[in-house]
Amino acid sequence: MRLRLLTGNPGKLAELQAALDGLGVEVVQDDRGYPEIQADTLEEVAEAGAGHLLATGIEPPFVLEDSGLFVDALEGFPGVYSRYALDTIGNEGLLRLLAGVPEPERTASFRADLCYIDADRGVHHFAGACPGRIAEAARGSGGFGFDPVFVPDGEPSGRTFAEMDLAAKNRLSHRGQAVEAMKAYLGKAANR
Amino acid sequence: MRLRLLTGNPGKLAELQAALDGLGVEVVQDDRGYPEIQADTLEEVAEAGAGHLLATGIEPPFVLEDSGLFVDALEGFPGVYSRYALDTIGNEGLLRLLAGVPEPERTASFRADLCYIDADRGVHHFAGACPGRIAEAARGSGGFGFDPVFVPDGEPSGRTFAEMDLAAKNRLSHRGQAVEAMKAYLGKAANR
Numbered sequence: 515m516r517l518r519l520l521t522g523n524p525g526k527l528a529e530l531q532a533a534l535d536g537l538g539v540e541v542v543q544d545d546r547g548y549p550e551i552q553a554d555t556l557e558e559v560a561e562a563g564a565g566h567l568l569a570t571g572i573e574p575p576f577v578l579e580d581s582g583l584f585v586d587a588l589e590g591f592p593g594v595y596s597r598y599a600l601d602t603i604g605n606e607g608l609l610r611l612l613a614g615v616p617e618p619e620r621t622a623s624f625r626a627d628l629c630y631i632d633a634d635r636g637v638h639h640f641a642g643a644c645p646g647r648i649a650e651a652a653r654g655s656g657g658f659g660f661d662p663v664f665v666p667d668g669e670p671s672g673r674t675f676a677e678m679d680l681a682a683k684n685r686l687s688h689r690g691q692a693v694e695a696m697k698a699y700l701g702k703a704a705n706r
Numbered sequence: 707m708r709l710r711l712l713t714g715n716p717g718k719l720a721e722l723q724a725a726l727d728g729l730g731v732e733v734v735q736d737d738r739g740y741p742e743i744q745a746d747t748l749e750e751v752a753e754a755g756a757g758h759l760l761a762t763g764i765e766p767p768f769v770l771e772d773s774g775l776f777v778d779a780l781e782g783f784p785g786v787y788s789r790y791a792l793d794t795i796g797n798e799g800l801l802r803l804l805a806g807v808p809e810p811e812r813t814a815s816f817r818a819d820l821c822y823i824d825a826d827r828g829v830h831h832f833a834g835a836c837p838g839r840i841a842e843a844a845r846g847s848g849g850f851g852f853d854p855v856f857v858p859d860g861e862p863s864g865r866t867f868a869e870m871d872l873a874a875k876n877r878l879s880h881r882g883q884a885v886e887a888m889k890a891y892l893g894k895a896a897n898r
Binding site: 550552562588590592593594601602603607610611 | 741742744751761780782784787791805
């Protein structure tokens with residue numbers, strides 16, 4: 515099967531290719547843009563994008579990916595608008611919003627959604643979530659986005675994502691979990 | 707002419723009706739929803755919504771309205787995502803983001819866009835902007851949204867929008883300006 519991944523990010527392409535390689539799935543990059551709607555959930559954003567792509571003639575199967583950081587004390591902000599928040603208020607702004615909020619209330623999660631449209635236009639969502647906490651200050655220079663302020667649960671040394679190497683981060687990451695869920699589904703589908 | 711206004715807000719309907727009444731334009735409310743995309747400008751959001759409505763069979767002419775608060779020190783945040791920011795971080799969050807920012811750097815503007823699709827599917831934008839500053843603390847109980855933290859320029863007493871009565875606010879407001887611009891355009895068009 516030849517599967518389009520809608521992304522401008524070669525790193526995401528490589529990750530999905532590596533995961534699906536053993537299933538006989540050839541993942542190819544499709545970097546056409548599509549509108550992202552304003553909505554409360556990643557699933558809604560991805561599904562509306564998929565609908566737009568189908569209406570404008572894309573050939574399924576294809577996959578969209580969306581992810582974001584959801585901070586509990588901020589009612590889920592910045593959520594589906596994480597990229598915009600990063601470009602405007604940045605890590606510093608997020609820390610300001612949480613100034614004085616004690617550690618137990620600084621819970622947050624990185625979430626990812628892979629929206630897979632199969633050859634029959636069936637819609638499938640594969641979700642991943644990495645729970646954690648917002649640090650008191652930005653730390654580390656790896657990763658990207660809000661990685662310097664996010665401390666994942668299950669990381670005994672309390673490192674932020676930006677202080678971890680890629681392999682360690684991928685073991686915990688929301689996107690890796692979503693990719694694994696999709697891989698499991700396609701593996702089962704191939705054996706039916 | 708019968709003109710649909712896409713809104714769920716009876717206040718906005720009444721405002722446009724009052725403005726266009728003398729031009730023989732009957733403004734009717736159309737409360738069907740439409741997707742708002744993630745974009746940098748109000749114009750892009752409105753125009754994408756209009757395209758969706760046309761594609762799904764709405765009969766022009768119609769008008770969409772979008773507005774937001776753009777804070778200069780925050781690279782325009784919350785901008786087109788003002789409603790989401792209000793529902794999550796609120797006025798308190800906005801004040802936190804600007805903590806320690808001195809008064810001359812607290813400039814901001816409320817902006818509105820009316821996107822008018824005429825009977826021939828021509829697209830017209832009518833913009834309004836109200837420059838001002840973000841106050842050091844929320845004040846007043848009138849208005850809605852970010853009104854309690856916004857001090858418009860040209861208000862010598864330094865009141866926030868939430869401390870002004872509706873008539874005083876409307877004289878300065880972004881939405882009122884956009885409505886006036888649309889009225890002027892339709893008035894000229896009627897006399898051609």
